[in-house]
């Protein structure tokens with residue numbers, strides 16, 4: 001971040017632009033509006049998942065090809081949403097489509113292992129440096145099973161997570177995310193709050209949250225838990241937080257976490273559902289050079305099909321191999337999914353693809369930062385390989401506390417409207433980042449930068 005003093009934004013101007021752009025988007029998406037009226041008669045709130053809800057209606061998509069998607073109104077947009085960060089391969093990649101088509105004709109499901117499941121596991125072992133693998137069907141299943149394995153391995157029940165981190169929608173981890181800033185509690189004793197209704201407080205109480213980028217605070221909390229007879233089974237965390245925009249680990253942080261968890265006999269789980277395969281061939285584990293005991297993968301692994309995986313050390317997986325943990329699922333290792341994953345890993349996400357993503361990311365981050373600097377906006381651009389964002393905050397966000405205190409949510413919402421109205425499909429939500437695909441070009445990135453520059457100009461004119 002530069003040390004310049006940013007301008008104070010005119011809140012009335014933000015409100016005026018937001019109203020203008022929201023009206024414009026409504027006008028461009030009338031067919032989505034009509035589909036919503038139909039959808040809500042059967043689909044609860046008109047969507048397949050609550051994260052797809054939006055006021056006054058969601059944008060319904062029709063198709064995707066490469067870096068582009070089309071909505072039901074016929075608007076063609078460069079896709080930076082990419083299925084909540086799943087489609088780093090781009091849409092309808094010919095190699096993945098062919099692999100799935102070929103597999104379909106040979107039978108799509110047996111609930112018996114196929115060779116592709118082995119080939120994919122061998123490649124994941126090579127990329128992540130972890131010798132044992134199992135499959136699941138989503139990121140939530142991956143984190144749920146990983147935690148169960150860690151609990152069985154250690155004979156302990158408490159789990160530690162990072163305050164504000166998202167690890168899926170099961171009860172163990174729907175805790176201490178997305179809460180109002182004034183309810184976080186004392187930094188040394190952060191609250192264990194269920195995220196949404198229907199989660200028992202007694203389950204939430206087994207999940208202890210600590211701040212990101214503060215290894216000393218993590219260790220103090222672990223020591224207190226040990227003293228209370230509640231030593232943790234695992235620390236589950238993203239090596240770089242990907243649900244507060246992007247928050248990178250400060251130098252030395254991950255190494256310290258590795259050392260602390262090892263010393264206390266705690267299983268360290270890197271949740272690589274977002275980072276894995278997207279920020280390097282071997283995810284955050286490779287990018288930051290710290291190897292955990294387990295990783296969880298999903299999203300990009302299946303190249304558009306619902307495939308997740310758990311990797312771990314031989315010691316950790318002993319409890320699966322000796323039959324004491326039932327790591328199971330009818331669709332685990334589904335032939336279509338692992339065929340797609342195989343094509344993705346060997347034919348799409350190649351070393352050249354990662355070099356391309358790094359080039360794109362350097363370009364988009366540098367040019368977004370140039371806009372921030374030339375208009376003197378409160379914010380900064382940050383990114384790593386396929387992932388990045390402009391964080392609208394006058395100070396660097398390092399954890400949930402700084403995010404909640406400083407992120408300009410109104411500006412983030414306005415930026416989303418600007419993107420949609422200018423042919424840039426972005427993930428909705430103030431916490432989200434862009435995902436580039438291997439099919440994006442520098443010109444696609446320039447389109448994003450142009451929409452951002454127009455926002456900056458309108459804000460300051």
Ligand SMILES: Cc1ncc(COP(=O)(O)O)c(C=O)c1O
Pocket residue numbers: 084138139140141143166167168169238271272273274298299
């Ligand atoms: C880091 C992380 N872990 C787990 C999940 C859950 O994955 P899924 O939505 O496939 O269950 C997500 C989803 O956004 C995620 O970002």
